[in-house]
Amino acid sequence: MAKVKYYYDPRTLSYRKIERTWNDRIRSTGAFLLSAIVLAGILFFVSDNLFDSPKERRLKRELAAMELELNLMENRLEDLNSVVTELEDRDNNIWRVVFEAEPIPNEVRHSGFGGANRYEHLEGLTYTDLLKQNAMTLDELTKRVVVQSRSFDEVIALAKNREELLSAIPAIQPVSNTDLKRIASGFGYRIHPIYKVRKLHAGLDFSAEIGTPIYATGDGTVTVARTRNGSGYGRYVQINHGFGYETLYGHMSRVSVRRGQKVKRGDVIGYVGNSGRSTAPHLHYEVIRNGSKINPINFFYNDLTPEEYDRLIEISSQSNQSFD
Structure with a gap:
């Protein structure tokens, strides 16, 4: 039951009942609804720009973790590149020299990959540049490791034939020449x-x-x-x-x-x-x-x-x- 409101009439020195017309009621209801809509809009704008939703907070945490992992992967790839470079250098300048094998040219070890759009599928992602760089480094290291593995197979085969190699090399004079005058x-x-x-x-x-x-x-x-x-x-x-x-x-x-x-x-x-x-x-x-x-x-x-x-x-x- 709606409350009945009164007002004091000084002329009659008595209280009179406030009578509300339908126009008064419509205006009051409209003002209330308008105020509610304005307040809701303000609250939505403030919450959308100043406060993250639980889903947004979760996605931001995942993106930060992904960026950290990508940077760690880049550092590990740099370490692997240093290790592979050291192996290649020792292979060319020590192991292959010992067994008289020709060094592997740099153009073979560092040959590129075909296809201009090899990394096209990484375009438009959040960390496109970092992803492409890591993918390219990983592909190059994979190729170099394959070449180095084949070189090790060759060196191992040469090592197994070391005795045969030493026996085959022409290492003495073809005639007796003890006085070195011949x-x-x-x-x-x-x-x-x-x-x-x-x-x-x-x-x-x-x-x-x-x-x-x-x-x-x-x-x-x-x-x-x-x-x-x-x-x-x-x-x-x-x-x-x-x-x-x-x-x-x-x-x-x-x-x-x-x-x-x-x-x-x-x-x-x-x-x-x-x-x-x-x-x-x-x-x-x-x-x-x-x-x-x-x-x-x-x-x-x-x-x-x-x-x-x-x-x-x-x-x-x-x-x-x-x-x-």
């Missing part, structure tokens, strides 16, 4: 004995009497055993030692091995002669590495002291006339 001409440009012009002499000439034994300088398989005289090397033997090494022994008087025969370091493979394009009895000896002829003097370390080796280098470097 090297008549070294590797390099020398006067040709027939044409009398400077010409590359791609081996060493050992002067010796006809019939002096010639020894295989490393383990291997005979690939050429020419027993008939002819121009050039005359009677000669060529041995494939594996691991990219080959040796050649020219101007023999007699060949004592056959093609396909396995030989060991120190086995007699023939005898010094004067066959082919030769001007005096001697052995012409070559070392071939991956198809290129290199100076054999660099390999005579198994049967010489350091002093003898230095003396041999001095003798071989003298400019003179070759025998072939």
